[in-house]
Amino acid sequence: MLAKWKIQWLLTWYRILFFLGLKTEEVHYIGGSETLPPPLTREEEEVLLTKLPNVDNAVKSMLIERNLRLVVYIARKFDNTGVNIEDLVSIGSIGLIKAVNTFDTGKNIKLATYASRCIENEILMFLRRNNKVKTEVSFDEPLNIDWDGNELLLSDILGTENDTISKGLEHEVDKKLLKKALDKLSDREKVIMKLRFGLHDGVEKTQKDVADMLGISQSYISRLEKRIIKRLRKEFNKMI
């Protein structure tokens, strides 16, 4: 009961400060959590959470401020990741703001538990993205600088194979020639080639599959295939 009155009084005081636009004169440093406001007691948190669904900004502010120690505590756990502590605390603060804004008071879970998960998750997501970006290299990455100060960029030394442009065109011509050569085959030979090399649907079937479909032996398919390919090669040579 005393705690309820205390937090109610604090909230009113908070609102007055808000209304007047007054702030405390302290400067808070990330390194020293002793300057941060103390965490809420269970009773205080309960009182504030009953007011949270009313979208009360004073309540939100208080819940965020009184959980800032949690942000610093969690951020410090990631101190060895190469990201500076100020950034980690900022990311954690974003996680805390998200936590207070998305907290469901209907669920039987403590805000601090939910906020811890949100803060940690926010930092982990950032670190994961950061590691991904680290492995990416820009085309404009300077590799070296000569005596005159000219930068040698990665894009300067990147090249393509000589036939990159012509390869696609040649592929198109080959496809047309193959189609012409296939027209010279009998219907059964065409079916075998289409099934074996997936010419109509892109799915290549085994000799056994084709043999089963056409009701002939696999060894016969093998012989036919060799013969057809030999014929196609001849037709090809005639066309080139």
Added chain:
Amino acid sequence: MYKTNEAKFCIMCGHKEKEGIMIHKGFICDECANEIVHTEVEDEKYSFFIQRMKELWVKNA
């Protein structure tokens, strides 16, 4: 919706607003707070929020 008497400068967008949350010495307007909630680490604006968020800890105004 809770309003402050005087409009304050939002540490995120720099606009003078009345509605928002106050954390330490920093004021974040409702619009920016809402944007923060819906911004993911992959988003372009995320690094901007990280930088601006530092104002919460050192702002002395």
